[in-house]
Amino acid sequence: MATEKRADVYLGGPATIDLLVAELSGLRAGKARELAAGVVSLAPGALVDPAFARQVLPGAREASGKSASELAGAILDGAGLVPDLEVTVPELERRGSRALEQHPLAGAEAELVNLLGKKVAGRAVKHGEARVPGVRLRVLLLEPWHAWWCLTPVRDVPPLLAWPSPFPGGRALGEAPRDAPSSAHRKLDEALAWLGVHPREHDLVLDLGAAPGGWSSVALGYGARVVAVDRAALDAKVAAHPRLTHVKQDAFGYLPEETPTWLLCDVIAEPARSFELARRALESPALHALVVTLKLKRPAKLEVVRAARALARDTSGWLGRCKQLVANKLEVTLLMRRADLAT
Numbered sequence: 001m002a003t004e005k006r007a008d009v010y011l012g013g014p015a016t017i018d019l020l021v022a023e024l025s026g027l028r029a030g031k032a033r034e035l036a037a038g039v040v041s042l043a044p045g046a047l048v049d050p051a052f053a054r055q056v057l058p059g060a061r062e063a064s065g066k067s068a069s070e071l072a073g074a075i076l077d078g079a080g081l082v083p084d085l086e087v088t089v090p091e092l093e094r095r096g097s098r099a100l101e102q103h104p105l106a107g108a109e110a111e112l113v114n115l116l117g118k119k120v121a122g123r124a125v126k127h128g129e130a131r132v133p134g135v136r137l138r139v140l141l142l143e144p145w146h147a148w149w150c151l152t153p154v155r156d157v158p159p160l161l162a163w164p165s166p167f168p169g170g171r172a173l174g175e176a177p178r179d180a181p182s183s184a185h186r187k188l189d190e191a192l193a194w195l196g197v198h199p200r201e202h203d204l205v206l207d208l209g210a211a212p213g214g215w216s217s218v219a220l221g222y223g224a225r226v227v228a229v230d231r232a233a234l235d236a237k238v239a240a241h242p243r244l245t246h247v248k249q250d251a252f253g254y255l256p257e258e259t260p261t262w263l264l265c266d267v268i269a270e271p272a273r274s275f276e277l278a279r280r281a282l283e284s285p286a287l288h289a290l291v292v293t294l295k296l297k298r299p300a301k302l303e304v305v306r307a308a309r310a311l312a313r314d315t316s317g318w319l320g321r322c323k324q325l326v327a328n329k330l331e332v333t334l335l336m337r338r339a340d341l342a343t
């Protein structure tokens with residue numbers, strides 16, 4: 001029932017934890033220790049934003065108990081009565097692109113959420129303790145009944161810039177499938193959730209490497225016109241859409257007749273090539289936003305990831321982030337939108 005150590009805890013994908021560790025070692029001091037699949041801890045230090053981390057619990061404390069009730073009690077003894085709660089569990093490794101089965105900790109997670117909520121309400125009534133406003137209690141449950149938790153201020157910051165992420169565990173989407181030609185649409189759905197904006201009816205979306213058409217169908221769903229560039233065939237339903245034009249040619253040589261307002265690129269190519277395409281696209285005064293996948297190979301070179309993080313952070317007039325999304329395998333997504341784009 002002890003509340004012990006303190007650490008910065010970073011969460012990423014179980015299959016790319018080595019890349020998170022490598023990125024962390026380049027960004028800050030301290031040796032990363034693996035707490036669970038996809039979860040590492042370091043002694044408290046500078047808060048950094050690696051592309052391979054989807055969530056962070058800064059200055060987290062460890063707590064455990066013999067039961068859910070004991071664990072909830074230990075956390076609230078340290079945190080105070082915080083009604084703004086977020087409980088999450090480490091990510092499971094994905095096999096293929098199917099939705100995940102139920103998480104083995106789902107039952108324990110639900111029990112802990114329930115008990116924390118009840119205890120906050122109960123202690124407030126019984127002992128007249130005041131609830132703590134303006135902070136969120138973030139709990140990462142590693143096993144029954146062992147967790148790390150931290151308190152972070154609640155700020156009105158868009159998801160694209162917020163860190164810790166406002167998405168529990170850094171996971172922006174649920175697992176619900178959508179009617180689309182491929183599961184690749186999940187990458188764009190997740191990217192748009194981080195961006196906080198989506199294409200609209202007046203937008204012209206250039207979708208490079210579009211086949212079979214998952215991303216194009218997302219953009220069409222928002223009412224945009226789409227130019228889909230891919231030598232491969234599109235799904236018949238997407239190809240027949242009246243707002244879509246399919247251009248069968250090399251994405252890197254294509255010069256659009258009409259200037260696009262959104263750029264999407266999911267081409268399987270050297271990451272430096274896709275990065276350069278994104279960098280040049282940002283020079284277009286007509287562009288509102290872009291989502292560009294940078295595909296890596298093992299052994300992964302992180303230079304391009306570093307360059308993408310710098311571009312996202314330092315391009316004047318733009319807000320951006322480079323993240324490995326839940327739907328990304330060995331790849332990261334460059335997400336950028338104009339700072340003055342209406343949300």
Ligand SMILES: C[S@@+](CC[C@H](N)C(=O)[O-])C[C@H]1O[C@@H](n2cnc3c(N)ncnc32)[C@H](O)[C@@H]1O
Binds near residue numbers: 182232267
């Ligand atoms: C991962 S898939 C894209 C999936 C797509 N985003 C979706 O939602 O359905 C990558 C695509 O890039 C295309 N591709 C690869 N090299 C290309 C190139 N040089 N020009 C155009 N398309 C290319 C492939 O044909 C493939 O359809």
